[in-house]
Amino acid sequence: MFFQQQEEEKKPIYAKKEVDIWQCPQCVGWMQKEFTVSLHPICPFCSSHMIEGVREVKVLM
DSSP: OHHHHHHHHTSOOEEEEEEEEEEOSSSSOEEEGGGOOSSSOBOTTTOOBOEEEEEEEEEEO
């Protein structure tokens, strides 16, 4: 039983956070705005212009 208590303590805790993103209307590509260089990025997968959006991501606490 001692081993079970240690395993429970090691589980990571996640929180949900909304982040601003650029998302592709043609495919599933998306990227966070804070990691982009250009003002109007192009999708690296299908080369179409990306649009603004919001996505909920998990953040490790």
